[in-house]
Amino acid sequence: MKESAAGKRRFRFYKEPHGTWYIDLPDYPGPKGDLAMVAGADDMLDYVAKGGKQVEVEMSELPFEDALALELVRMGEPGGGAYYKPVNHSIQSVWLCDVTIFALQKFPEKIYFRAVA
Secondary structure, eight states: OOGGGGGGGEEEEEOTTTTTTEETTOOSSGGGGGEEEEEEHHHHHHHHTTOEEEEEEEEEEOOOTTTTEEEEEEOOSSSOEEEEETTSSOOOEEEEHHHHHHHHHSSSSEEEEEOOO
């Protein structure tokens, strides 16, 4: 993860040959399986990666130019992540696991994001 201006953070995601997306968090203390992007997050990554096998994504809790948005809908059971609704997008739901707390320190009310070159 890289921190940029205006509170934006950058994360790299990569898609393995079997089709599973992962977030690249080398300092994460848990198993690699925790870093898998599933339940709608994989669909969003397919969209922002535009068919690529890796993508760097800039994220912020504040809106910024050309950003897509996710809005918190509800928390899962304890230890069960959180459900987000993509704003102005056809994907119905995105579930983010508790690794989000490791990466972002919380489950934000809104997450603004875009792929960066």
